Amino acid sequence: MEPAKTVHVNQQPIIQVKKRKKLTTDRWMSILFLIPSVILIAIFVYGFIGWTGYVSVSNWNTIVPDFSFAGMKNYLYLLNDFRFQADLRNTLAFTVLFIALVIILGMGLAILLDQKLVRGESIFRNIFFFPMALSFVVTGVVWQWILNPSTGINLFLKNFGIEPKWYTDTNILAGFEWGKIEFGLPVAIIAVVIAAVWQMTGFALAMYLAGLRGIPDDIREAARMDGCTEFQLYRKIIIPLLKPITVSVIIMMAHISLKIFDLIYAMTGPGANFVTDVPGVNMFETTFRGNYYANGAAIAIIMLLSVAIFIVPYLWSNRKGES
Amino acid sequence: MKKFRILLAFLLVVSFALEACNNSEKSTGSGDGKNNxxxxxxxxxxxxxxxxxxxxxxxxxxxxxxxxxxxxxxxxxxxxxxxxxxxxxxxxxxxxxxxxxxxxxxxxxxxxxxxxxxxxxxxxxxxxxxxxxxxxxxxxxxxxxxxxxxxxxxxxxxxxxHRSNVLWYNKKIFEENGLQPPATFDEFFAVSEQLKDKGITPLALGDKEPWTATHIFENILLAKLGPDDYKKLWTGDISFKDDRVVKSAEIFAKMIGYINDDHSSRNWQDASQLVANGEAAMNIMGDWAKGYFVNDLKLKVNEDFGYVVTPETDGYFMVxxxxxxxxxxxxxxxxxxxxxxxxxxxxxxxxxxxxxxxxxxxxxxxxxxxxxxxxxxxxxxxxxxxxxSLAHGSAAPEGFLTRVNQAVNIFVTQKDVDQFINALETAAQELK
Structure with a gap:
C-alpha cells in the first residue's frame, strides 16, 4: 500500500500533509472496523467478567436466581472449605512441579538437539512436539490407563517389586496441618504432572530451540577462544541469554496450570480426599452440579486473579519494553 | 472508490448481523401470545x-x-x-x-x-x-x-x-467358601473377615464419582433409622447428630475397611466387574447393575451372581x-x-x-x-x-447432595466420624 519512499528532503512538508490526510481515512476505517469486535469483547469478555464478579457477591446459591447482596460471604465460605483449601494446595504443587519439569526437560532436550550429534533433528523435534497437537482430554484418558494402579504400567513394574498407587495415592509428602487440610505435596498430583509434562515439554522444546538458533555462533566461538569449557559456555552464556524464552515459557505454562480443568477431569476427577482436585473442577461441579452459582462465581474470580498475578506484570514489562 | 467499497463491505456485514438477530427474535417471539x-x-x-x-x-x-x-x-x-x-x-x-x-x-x-x-x-x-x-x-x-x-x-x-438397596454377590465365591449372603451388619462383617483371610476383596467400590460411596451410606442410614425417621433427616426434623446417624457413620467407616485399594480409579461398572471376575465378593449398587451383569458381562442371575437386600433393610425399598x-x-x-x-x-x-x-x-x-x-x-x-434415594437426588436438593458427596469423599479416606457428622450437620442447615 505504502508508496515507495524515494523522496527528497525539500519535499518533506508536502509528504507530511499527504500522510496526515491518509492517516485520517485509515483511522476512520480502522475505527469503523474495530467497533464490532470492541463491542463484542466488551460484552462477552469484560462484561461477563463483571457479571461473574457481581454474581460472586450475591446469594444465588440455588437454582432460583437471587441477586441480593451477600458481601464476602461466598469468598469466606471458600477460604474455610476443605475442598477449596485442598484445591489451592494441589494447584500450587502442580504448578511448581509442572513448570520446573517442563523447563528442565524442554531446555535439556533442546540443547541436546542443538548439538547436532544425531542426524534427523527435525524428526526428533516433531516427535517431541507431537503430543502438543493432542487435546488434554486424550492425554488424560491415555495416562489414566497407563497409570491405573491395577491394570497399567504397574503390571510391568510389579516384576521389580514396586507398585506405586499413582493417582489413587492419598498420602501427602512433607505434610503438616494447615487450616482444615494437610498441606504438602500430594503424591497423586505427581501422576497428573507426568501427563501434563509429557504433553507440554515439546512446546518448551520448540521455544528453546528457536532461542538457541537466535544466539549467533560468533558468541560461542568467542567464548571458546577465551578458553570456556562447554559446560561453562552453557551455564554462563547460553542459558542466561535464553532468559526471555524462559520467562515466556513460565507465563504460558502458569496460565495453563492455574486454569487446568480438562486434563484433571478426564484423568482423575477430584480424587479420593480431593488429592487431585483443582479450582477449575471444583468450580464446574459447584456451579453446574450443586447449583451454587455464587460460590462457583467466587471460585472463577479467584482463578482469574491468580492468573492475573502472573500475566499482568508480564504484559506490563512488555509494554515498557516496547515504548 | 476503494473507500466506498470498504464501506459497502462493512454495511453488508452489519446488515447480515442484524438480519440474524431479527430472525432469532422472530423465532423466540412466536411462543408468547399472538401466533400461538x-x-x-x-x-x-x-x-x-x-x-x-x-x-x-x-x-x-x-x-x-x-x-x-x-x-x-x-x-x-x-x-x-x-x-x-x-x-x-x-x-x-x-x-x-x-x-x-x-x-x-x-x-x-x-x-x-x-x-x-x-x-x-x-x-x-x-x-x-x-x-x-x-x-x-x-x-x-x-x-x-x-x-x-x-x-x-x-x-x-x-x-x-430402580432399587438402590441391593447387595450383589459372586455366587461361586460364596459357595466355595460355604458362606451365606449377609442379612445384618454383624453377618456382613463376619463374612468380610473370612473373605479377607482368603485373600478376596470383600466389598467392591468404585468411587471415582463419589455418589457410589454416598449410595452405600444412604442404605446404612435407612437400615439404622428405618424408613420414617430416614425421611425426617431431609426435612430437618431429625438432626445428623442423632446417635443412629453416628452409628451409621461408624458402620460405614468399618465397611470401607473392606474395599479394594484402587477404588478411586474405578467407576461403578469397574467395581461391578471386580465382583463378576471373582476378584471381589460383593458390591452395593442400584439394580441397574443387573443390566450390566446380564447384558454387558453375559452373566446369569442366580447362577453367576446373586442378590439380596442390603443388610437390615428387608421390607424397605430405596426408590x-x-x-x-x-x-x-x-x-x-x-x-x-x-x-x-x-x-x-x-x-x-x-x-x-x-x-x-x-x-x-x-x-x-x-x-x-x-x-x-x-x-x-x-x-x-x-x-x-x-x-x-439421597445419592440420586430424590431425598434432598442437589446442593445438599453436592455437600454430602464432598463430605463422603473426605470420609472414605480419613474415616473421621466426628468431622463427617459435623460436615453433614453444617450442610443440613440449608435444608431448613
Whole structure:
C-alpha cells in the first residue's frame, strides 16, 4: 500500500500533509472496523467478567436466581472449605512441579538437539512436539490407563517389586496441618504432572530451540577462544541469554496450570480426599452440579486473579519494553 | 472508490448481523401470545432425556413408537443428551429452563431433584387433573405419588423404578467358601473377615464419582433409622447428630475397611466387574447393575451372581424413579399431556421397562413381561415401604447432595466420624 519512499528532503512538508490526510481515512476505517469486535469483547469478555464478579457477591446459591447482596460471604465460605483449601494446595504443587519439569526437560532436550550429534533433528523435534497437537482430554484418558494402579504400567513394574498407587495415592509428602487440610505435596498430583509434562515439554522444546538458533555462533566461538569449557559456555552464556524464552515459557505454562480443568477431569476427577482436585473442577461441579452459582462465581474470580498475578506484570514489562 | 467499497463491505456485514438477530427474535417471539395457534400446529413434541445407553435408548424408542401409533399426527423429537450419567443433560436443561425455552417434557428423578429446583422456581405445571382423568391415584403407590408432589400438587409422572438397596454377590465365591449372603451388619462383617483371610476383596467400590460411596451410606442410614425417621433427616426434623446417624457413620467407616485399594480409579461398572471376575465378593449398587451383569458381562442371575437386600433393610425399598413433567410456557401443553398419558399407562410402562431393565412404577403392570429379578422386585415394590434415594437426588436438593458427596469423599479416606457428622450437620442447615 505504502508508496515507495524515494523522496527528497525539500519535499518533506508536502509528504507530511499527504500522510496526515491518509492517516485520517485509515483511522476512520480502522475505527469503523474495530467497533464490532470492541463491542463484542466488551460484552462477552469484560462484561461477563463483571457479571461473574457481581454474581460472586450475591446469594444465588440455588437454582432460583437471587441477586441480593451477600458481601464476602461466598469468598469466606471458600477460604474455610476443605475442598477449596485442598484445591489451592494441589494447584500450587502442580504448578511448581509442572513448570520446573517442563523447563528442565524442554531446555535439556533442546540443547541436546542443538548439538547436532544425531542426524534427523527435525524428526526428533516433531516427535517431541507431537503430543502438543493432542487435546488434554486424550492425554488424560491415555495416562489414566497407563497409570491405573491395577491394570497399567504397574503390571510391568510389579516384576521389580514396586507398585506405586499413582493417582489413587492419598498420602501427602512433607505434610503438616494447615487450616482444615494437610498441606504438602500430594503424591497423586505427581501422576497428573507426568501427563501434563509429557504433553507440554515439546512446546518448551520448540521455544528453546528457536532461542538457541537466535544466539549467533560468533558468541560461542568467542567464548571458546577465551578458553570456556562447554559446560561453562552453557551455564554462563547460553542459558542466561535464553532468559526471555524462559520467562515466556513460565507465563504460558502458569496460565495453563492455574486454569487446568480438562486434563484433571478426564484423568482423575477430584480424587479420593480431593488429592487431585483443582479450582477449575471444583468450580464446574459447584456451579453446574450443586447449583451454587455464587460460590462457583467466587471460585472463577479467584482463578482469574491468580492468573492475573502472573500475566499482568508480564504484559506490563512488555509494554515498557516496547515504548 | 476503494473507500466506498470498504464501506459497502462493512454495511453488508452489519446488515447480515442484524438480519440474524431479527430472525432469532422472530423465532423466540412466536411462543408468547399472538401466533400461538399457528405454531402449535407445527410445534414438535420434544422429549428431553439422558437415555442414550444400550437398553435405555431401546426402551425410550419403544415408548416413542407406541406414542406415534396412538397419535400419528403429533411429531415427536427425541432430544436425548448423552454423557455423564445425566449431568450433561441437566446442565443443558438448566440453561434452557433459565432461558425460558423449556423442552416439551424432560426426564427428572422424582423427589427433590424436581421439587427443590423447577417446582420451587415456579416453572412447572401441576398435573392433578391428569392424574384424575387417567385414574392414576390408586395405580401408583401413595409413597411414590407423595415423592413427586409438593404441597398437595403432583408435578410429574413416574415411568420406571430402580432399587438402590441391593447387595450383589459372586455366587461361586460364596459357595466355595460355604458362606451365606449377609442379612445384618454383624453377618456382613463376619463374612468380610473370612473373605479377607482368603485373600478376596470383600466389598467392591468404585468411587471415582463419589455418589457410589454416598449410595452405600444412604442404605446404612435407612437400615439404622428405618424408613420414617430416614425421611425426617431431609426435612430437618431429625438432626445428623442423632446417635443412629453416628452409628451409621461408624458402620460405614468399618465397611470401607473392606474395599479394594484402587477404588478411586474405578467407576461403578469397574467395581461391578471386580465382583463378576471373582476378584471381589460383593458390591452395593442400584439394580441397574443387573443390566450390566446380564447384558454387558453375559452373566446369569442366580447362577453367576446373586442378590439380596442390603443388610437390615428387608421390607424397605430405596426408590430411584425417572419421571416426566409439564414445564410452564410450552407451546403444546395438550400434546405433552397426551404423551404423559401414554407414559403413565400400563402399555407405556410395559413397553419401556423390560428393555431398560427397570420395573414399572404402576402396581398393575403385566408381570410376565419381566425377568426373574424384575418379578421379585415388583413384588417387593408393592409390599415394601418406599423411601427416596439421597445419592440420586430424590431425598434432598442437589446442593445438599453436592455437600454430602464432598463430605463422603473426605470420609472414605480419613474415616473421621466426628468431622463427617459435623460436615453433614453444617450442610443440613440449608435444608431448613
Amino acid at each position: 395457534k399457528e405454531s402449535s400446529k407445527a410445534a414438535k413434541l420434544e422429549i428431553f432425556s439422558w437415555w442414550t445407553g444400550a437398553g435405555e435408548e431401546d426402551g425410550l424408542l419403544a415408548l416413542l413408537d407406541l406414542f406415534s401409533e396412538e397419535y400419528p399426527d403429533i411429531k415427536v423429537e427425541n432430544a436425548a443428551v448423552a454423557g455423564g450419567a445425566g449431568t450433561n443433560a441437566k446442565a443443558v436443561l438448566a440453561s434452557r429452563m433459565q432461558g425460558n425455552d423449556p423442552p416439551s417434557t424432560f426426564q427428572v428423578h422424582g423427589g427433590e431433584e424436581l421439587n427443590a429446583s423447577w417446582v420451587a422456581a415456579g416453572k412447572m405445571e401441576p398435573l392433578n387433573d391428569l392424574y384424575e382423568s387417567e385414574g392414576w391415584n390408586d395405580k401408583f403407590p401413595q409413597d411414590l405419588i407423595d415423592m413427586v408432589s409438593k404441597d398437595g400438587k403432583i408435578y410429574s409422572v413416574p415411568v420406571n423404578i 430411584i424413579t425417572d419421571t416426566f413433567g409439564l414445564p410452564k410456557g410450552v407451546k403444546n401443553p395438550d400434546d405433552v399431556k397426551k404423551f404423559l398419558g401414554v407414559l403413565g399407562s400400563v402399555e407405556g410402562q410395559d413397553a419401556f421397562n423390560p428393555l431398560k431393565g427397570s420395573i414399572p412404577a404402576r402396581i398393575d403392570a403385566e408381570v410376565s413381561k419381566y425377568d426373574e429379578y424384575g418379578k421379585a422386585a415388583m413384588d417387593d415394590f408393592k409390599a415394601s415401604k418406599l423411601t427416596p
